[in-house]
Amino acid sequence: MGPAAARLRGEVRALVAEHVPPGYLGAFTGDPADLEVAQRFCRLLAERGLLCPAWPAEYGGRDASPWEQTVVREEMWAHHEPRGAQYMGVNWVGPTIMRHGTAEQRRAHLPPIARGEAIWCQGFSEPDAGSDLASLRTAARRDGADWLISGQKVWTSYAAMAGWCFLLARTSERERRQQGLTIFLVPMDAPGVEVRPIGSLLGPHHLNEVFLDDVRVGGDAVLGEVDGGWKVVQEVLSFERVGIARYARCERLLQTAPRVLGDAWDGLPAELRTRWARGLVQCRRARLLAYRVIALQGGGRVRPGDAAAYRIAVTRLDQDSAEVLMDIVGLAPPEGPGTGEARRFRLAVEDHWRYSHASTVASGSIDVQRMLLARALLAAP
Amino acid sequence: MNIEPSGEAAEYGRQASRAFAAAGGDRLAPLAEAEPERRGALVEPVLRELGAWELRPRDDPDDLEAAAALCRSAGYRALAYPLAERLARPAGLGTDGLLVVDGPAPRAPVAGLDLRWTAVTLDGRRGEAVVRSGERSLDSAVVAELDVRPLDAAGAGDVALGLVLPCWTLLGMLDRALDLTRSHVLARHQFGEPLARRQGVRFQLADAEVERGGAEALAAYALWSVQSGRAEALDDALALRLAALEAAEAVFRTAHLLHGAMGFCDESPLSWVSRCSRPVRWLPLGLSATRDHLARRLGRHGLTGLFSEAAT
Numbered sequence: 111m112g113p114a115a116a117r118l119r120g121e122v123r124a125l126v127a128e129h130v131p132p133g134y135l136g137a138f139t140g141d142p143a144d145l146e147v148a149q150r151f152c153r154l155l156a157e158r159g160l161l162c163p164a165w166p167a168e169y170g171g172r173d174a175s176p177w178e179q180t181v182v183r184e185e186m187w188a189h190h191e192p193r194g195a196q197y198m199g200v201n202w203v204g205p206t207i208m209r210h211g212t213a214e215q216r217r218a219h220l221p222p223i224a225r226g227e228a229i230w231c232q233g234f235s236e237p238d239a240g241s242d243l244a245s246l247r248t249a250a251r252r253d254g255a256d257w258l259i260s261g262q263k264v265w266t267s268y269a270a271m272a273g274w275c276f277l278l279a280r281t282s283e284r285e286r287r288q289q290g291l292t293i294f295l296v297p298m299d300a301p302g303v304e305v306r307p308i309g310s311l312l313g314p315h316h317l318n319e320v321f322l323d324d325v326r327v328g329g330d331a332v333l334g335e336v337d338g339g340w341k342v343v344q345e346v347l348s349f350e351r352v353g354i355a356r357y358a359r360c361e362r363l364l365q366t367a368p369r370v371l372g373d374a375w376d377g378l379p380a381e382l383r384t385r386w387a388r389g390l391v392q393c394r395r396a397r398l399l400a401y402r403v404i405a406l407q408g409g410g411r412v413r414p415g416d417a418a419a420y421r422i423a424v425t426r427l428d429q430d431s432a433e434v435l436m437d438i439v440g441l442a443p444p445e446g447p448g449t450g451e452a453r454r455f456r457l458a459v460e461d462h463w464r465y466s467h468a469s470t471v472a473s474g475s476i477d478v479q480r481m482l483l484a485r486a487l488l489a490a491p
Numbered sequence: 492m493n494i495e496p497s498g499e500a501a502e503y504g505r506q507a508s509r510a511f512a513a514a515g516g517d518r519l520a521p522l523a524e525a526e527p528e529r530r531g532a533l534v535e536p537v538l539r540e541l542g543a544w545e546l547r548p549r550d551d552p553d554d555l556e557a558a559a560a561l562c563r564s565a566g567y568r569a570l571a572y573p574l575a576e577r578l579a580r581p582a583g584l585g586t587d588g589l590l591v592v593d594g595p596a597p598r599a600p601v602a603g604l605d606l607r608w609t610a611v612t613l614d615g616r617r618g619e620a621v622v623r624s625g626e627r628s629l630d631s632a633v634v635a636e637l638d639v640r641p642l643d644a645a646g647a648g649d650v651a652l653g654l655v656l657p658c659w660t661l662l663g664m665l666d667r668a669l670d671l672t673r674s675h676v677l678a679r680h681q682f683g684e685p686l687a688r689r690q691g692v693r694f695q696l697a698d699a700e701v702e703r704g705g706a707e708a709l710a711a712y713a714l715w716s717v718q719s720g721r722a723e724a725l726d727d728a729l730a731l732r733l734a735a736l737e738a739a740e741a742v743f744r745t746a747h748l749l750h751g752a753m754g755f756c757d758e759s760p761l762s763w764v765s766r767c768s769r770p771v772r773w774l775p776l777g778l779s780a781t782r783d784h785l786a787r788r789l790g791r792h793g794l795t796g797l798f799s800e801a802a803t
Binding site: 111184188358361362364365366368369375376380383384386387388390391393394395396397398399401402405415416418419422423426477479480481483484485487488490 | 492494495669673676677687690693694696697698700701704705708709711712730733734782783785786789790791792793794796797798799
């Protein structure tokens with residue numbers, strides 16, 4: 111990845127070591143102090159140009175290479191995403207506004223994201239529109255110069271803490287369902303927006319319902335063209351081709367396991383240590399597949415099949431590694447007096463296991479990726 | 492780190508693939524299996540023409556990439572010739588090739604060839620390998636049992652290359668098996684439509700491609716590791732072998748299932764690619780033994796990566 115990326119990795123790790131408490135499991139816990147850690151950490155990253163390093167300098171970035179951006183992505187996910195929900199603003203909300211927003215929208219939205227102050231949520235999925243997103247029914251109708259939006263979104267992560275929603279709604283009925291959809295940038299404190307948390311295996315804040323009852327927004331809330339939202343959504347997905355660097359957390363946990371277990375490691379069943387070794391190979395495999403997509407993307411040659419293959423590999427890794435790690439901590443001896451590292455490790459593994467269940471569904475299901483990959487394979491010359 | 496071989500190497504591989512096709516293509520594997528003694532005469536002139544024996548994969552990074560591309564093309568065309576083993580020949584011993592061996596009854600796909608071989612075990616013990624005359628493996632005519640006369644223990648540096656190049660051959664076989672399967676499901680109609688229209692078929696293809704693509708990525712990484720003389724090159728080679736063998740299991744299962752009985756027939760190229768994959772997949776180590784060796788080597792330190800220092 112080059113010396114600049116290596117230096118950056120060292121810098122980010124030093125910041126994490128200094129500012130993120132040991133045993134931190136992310137912003138989305140029952141303890142509000144964890145969210146405060148994320149907010150402070152985002153501001154710190156922003157001050158150092160590390161929150162959105164790949165953004166152009168004029169929008170608060172530092173024109174960093176995709177590899178430097180990858181380093182940040184890897185280190186953040188490996189350390190339980192101390193940016194909290196900010197990664198969405200940085201990874202795709204901001205870049206999409208850069209490309210499709212008006213000058214006023216860019217002025218209004220990009221600086222708060224770059225400063226680490228704005229939390230966004232994504233209003234795409236609905237009760238009857240999951241993988242088949244184009245069947246969504248949340249509707250926006252004109253009322254003078256304004257729009258009134260009504261409908262229901264679901265599985266909306268971070269909705270309760272978000273200031274803004276990147277919302278897709280139907281604005282007209284057309285022959286093709288993909289036509290007639292529009293993106294709205296909706297303030298979450300607008301009258302008529304109601305968020306209801308959904309309790310889940312994943313922990314608090316991950317899943318919410320968002321009800322919209324005649325939510326009034328101005329014409330300036332439309333991102334891009336009216337009825338042109340589907341094209342924007344496709345671009346959002348292209349920004350998210352590599353998505354979360356799940357392999358980084360898997361590798362960190364797998365590599366840490368022998369040290370935490372100490373001499374007890376050698377007493378583990380040989381079959382389990384073999385699965386552990388295989389897990390490390392799968393980590394490397396997923397990382398290399400991600401790097402291939404990034405390299406191709408840099409050269410403008412990315413093929414949808416490459417991104418889908420990576421997504422499939424990394425989701426499988428996420429779940430396989432979680433099972434192996436749970437087996438390992440299940441056989442770990444009781445911890446004696448000491449640093450508490452074994453307890454923290456067990457909690458981190460347990461968190462990884464719970465969260466890994468969502469990896470085949472989050473940001474588009476693995477079966478959609480399989481369809482995309484198969485389509486690319488069968489269409490190849 | 493290199494995640495893709497150079498354009499020159501890829502072009503050399505395509506050139507080799509065309510040359511192998513012109514030299515007999517899919518007929519080469521059945522001929523080799525029927526008369527292993529004739530296979531050298533069938534392919535060695537083509538390899539000479541391609542400059543295979545001038546390649547110095549141990550000394551020149553570009554030659555190593557070219558050697559890998561050549562092995563991949565040989566796998567694609569099911570050459571049934573120990574090309575990878577010959578390209579990995581050790582320095583200074585005057586032999587024609589290197590065979591990585593394991594276990595008390597070493598075997599290698601070298602039957603019927605009048606060549607001199609060096610054998611090396613995974614822990615670097617080298618010996619002169621001689622084909623046992625008159626004894627052939629039951630499962631393939633090209634596989635021979637070996638007598639190994641101990642030589643020295645200086646072969647630790649040979650093992651990684653000796654494991655990596657055959658994986659490139661296997662990778663070429665996986666490329667071919669998937670290409671054949673793709674063509675088959677597009678052409679074959681069942682229930683009134685091409686098999687390729689069925690989601691179950693598409694999902695199987697996608698899953699097989701993930702395995703193949705993963706093995707390809709690790710093959711490029713392991714090659715770079717050998718090129719760079721990294722201390723952990725053997726770990727990287729075993730990691731590649733593990734992924735390549737798992738990929739072979741997935742790809743060939745899918746390929747055979749989707750081809751149906753047609754895929755077993757002698758006139759089906761898949762049948763021969765599948766048969767030719769056996770020596771690479773089970774010699775010197777099958778999947779379980781590869782996993783076991785890798786886990787033992789990794790001990791508590793793990794595989795070099797983003798967080799390898801976490802284990803120390």
